[in-house]
Amino acid sequence: MVSSLRQRNYRLYFFGQLVSVMGTWMQTVAQSFLVLDLSHSGTVLGLSTAARFVPILLFGPAGGLYADRHDKRRILYATQTLSGLLAAAFAILTATGVIRIWSVVMLALALGFVNVFDNPARQSFITEMVPPEDLANAVTLNSVAMNLARVFGAALGGILVAALGLATCFAFNAVSFVAVLASLAAMNAAMLYPSRRVKQRKGQIRAGLAYVRETPGLLIPLLMIALVGMLAWEFPVTLPLMASRVFGGGAGTYGLMTSVMGAGAVVGGLVSAARAKLRARSLCLAAIGWGVAITVAALAPSLWTELVVLLFVGYGSITFNSYAKTTLQLTARPEMRGRVMALWGLAWQGSTPIGGPLVGWIAQATDPRWSLIVGGVPTLLCGLLALPALARVDRRALAAASETSATPGAERAAVSGSA
Structure with a gap:
């Protein structure tokens, strides 16, 4: 379950990410309510x-190519x-009372440009810290770190917003x-x-796109991720509205x-980290289960019921996400991995400029519950x-x-016969 943590470099990275992403979720909570205020x-x-x-x-694809060409650790x-500097700018502008919607948007855009290079480097760097046999476990444990950080970061964020601002x-x-x-x-x-860098x-971005297009084990998961990322993974929009307007x-x-x-x-x-083998169709089963959970969360009659269902929504989210990333990492050739993971970022996060406003508008025009339904049903x-x-x-x-596996045996048999 935690075999990749035996690698010292990955262990350092794991706990560093855990602390950093806790801070990121604290900012996510604060930013959502700052915008609503x-x-x-x-x-x-x-x-x-x-x-x-x-x-x-x-x-996004240009950031992935940059990661394939350069030292990921330096990136x-x-x-x-x-x-970190952009988070400090958020803090100063908010503390001084001069923050406005336009400045929130500008800082968010600036962070997005940083993430163009950060996401593919961070995702593909995992493969450089562990041997191949520990890669699937490392990718899944990285997702565990993200969600451990969400547990503590979001809770601390809510407390700090209420107590200290x-x-x-x-x-x-x-x-x-x-x-x-x-x-x-x-x-x-x-x-x-x-x-190998x-x-x-010329044409290396097009080569990456062509490689994905010709590889069903990459193309189909990326299409699934794009749809799910656009409609279902909009919880920074849907959950604040569910919290404030429904409950x-x-x-x-x-x-x-x-x-x-x-x-x-x-x-x-x-549970995912403990799996010895991962098949491509496991991603479909994860999508089906997650879609059902999101749809049920939309229909929960009370906050306590919602909290129970959200446990299963969380379970489904990491299962789908970790299976998707692991499938892409293991299927992609090493020299294409940065570009493939950039396309993962494009599908998972780059779809938010379309899905975020759409889901927010649906919640505003109808009911926040519909913002979850339009994510759950398509995922299913x-x-x-x-x-x-x-x-x-x-x-x-x-x-x-x-x-x-049969070829070496055949060769050995042939050698034995000739002897």
């Missing part, structure tokens, strides 16, 4: 959330430092990036498993809902529709593995 609009909340992901939508030094959450996030920078500095470079040539709560209620969902995700992550349907295709991918992979 300034605008009183679900649509504006969706637009401000989407602004962070517009650069990924426009430039992370730069991107994590810039992220919004600016405190932004300040804590700024300081939390020190943990990541310290973990990178403490790594032993000799214990890394660096991938891609030499600069009559505030930042504390939102923090509690996010923490409960994160707790379910931690359990799901540990895409799992059902993709299941036959990914089952074929599994059968081809099994046949190829059988041929590979």
Whole structure:
């Protein structure tokens, strides 16, 4: 379940990320309620959330190519430092009372440009800290760290917003990036498993896109991720509106809902990490279960019922997400991994500029419950529709593995006969 933590470099990275992402979730809670305080609009909340992901939508593949060409650890030094500075800017503007919607959007856009380079480098760097046999476990445990951070970060964020104000959450996030920078500095470079860097040539982004288009084991999961990321993974928009308009709560209620969902995700992550083998069709089964859970969460009659269901929503979210990332990491060729993971970021987060405002508008125009339904039902349907295709991918992979394992035996037999 935790085999990848035996690797010292990955262990440092894991705990550094845990601290940093706690700060990020504290900022997420604070930013959502900052926007609602300034605008009183679900649509504006969706637009401000989407602004962070517009650069990924426009430039995500270029960031992936940059990661394939350069030292990923050095990229992370730069991107994590810039992220900390932007969080500090949020804190100062909020504390001084000069923050406005336009400045929230501009800071979110700036963070999005940082994430264009940070996301593919951070995701593909995992493969350089562990041997191949620990990769699936490392990817899943990384998702566990994200959700452990969500549990504690969102809960602390809700408490700090109520007790000390919004600016405190932004300040804590700024300081939390020190943990990541310290973990990178403490790594032993000799214990890394660096991938071969891609030499600069023309048409490499197009080559990455063509590679994905011709590889069903990559294309189908990425299409699923794009749909689910656009409609279902909009919880920074849907949960604040559910907390305030359906259940009559505030930042504390939102923090509690996010923490409960994160707790379910931690359990799901540990179960996923313990799996010895992962098949492509497992992603479809995860999508089906997650879609059902999101739809049931939309119909919950009370806050306590909602909290129980959100445990299963969290379980489904990390199962789907970790299966998706693991499938892509294991299927992609090493020299294409940065570009493939950039497309994961484009599909998962770059779809938010479309989905965030759409989901926010649906919640504003109708009822926040519908903002969950339009995520849950399509997630369920895409799992059902993709299941036959990914089952074929599994059968081809099994046949190829059988041929590979049979060949050495045949060669040994031939050698024995000739002797």
